[in-house]
Amino acid sequence: MSKINPFVLIEQIYNEHYVYLRNFLIGLTKSDVIADDIIQELFTKILISPIRVTEVNYMRSWLITGVKHTLLDYYKKKKPELLQDENIIETLLVDNYTPEISTTINNELETILGKLSTTDKAIIIAKEFYGYDYQEISELLNVPVNTIKSRVFRVRKRMIKER
Template identity: 30%
Template sequence: MSKSDKNVNLSNPQKSDFENLVKMNMKKAYYIALGFLGSHDLAMDASQEAFIKAYKNFNKFDKSKNFFTWYYKILKNHCLNIIRNIKNKKEDNYIEIKNISENPLDNIEQKEQIKLLEDALEKLSFEKREIIILKEFEEKSYLEITELLNIPLGSVMSRLFYARKELGKILLKEMI
């Protein structure tokens, strides 16, 4: 059970307990879904639908474990189903620059960089995109990623290395 989960009564959860779980995890859930699906509407819908599935299957959740780790598997499966069913329905610019420049010329360049990065991420396999989203955008630690993906630390590191390498191949020619 994570520190944040301890504030919630998981042994006999009421709607208000589940509401707290949703509120504690909704942003992480949304951003991960956004990284996977590249669309605000799809990410919103997928993350909410995954919470509903989690609620309906709550009796299967091992209460001694971390809720988000369990929820993540539901979310990932749901996003994979969406990706399988809805091809090329990505909306532009689901990524933005952290510090937006006030110089209009820089701004144009930044917009181009965003577009290139979004296209490059789209070209990665789901596995590689997943690890980039978790590490680079969601800033998860290696240990958190091992728990979420249920793979050893070494695999996390090598997957990250090869994901960046492939992303680099696509990006370096254009951006750097």
């Protein structure tokens, strides 16, 4: 692999994995436009340092990881819009589980998150699902960082007990 021009290799990878990545992202986002944007952003990042592609052993896994991180970055840029959605629990359930397991998880999440205050729910969803750090959540909600940390700790502890 290392003797091939990295840009030719990137084009081959793009052609080979585009459909898979797009379907994967459409499953997560339910949007063709967002899926295409995320793939474009990922390959832009890859083109910035193309030599790294030659060092990858498991290309599909590497691309999926890259797509997930790029998607998280995309959601972080949208910040406050995400936390205003009261039906955000539905977006948490995008996974590769069977319908039965998804329904069970959905019911558990609704029960546990339904018992939380709006602020605690926003904090835990921002931290656990969207990957915000404590400082970002603090800035979004105008709550001190230490308060955010203690609330996340308490909510996690409570969720474990109730599970």
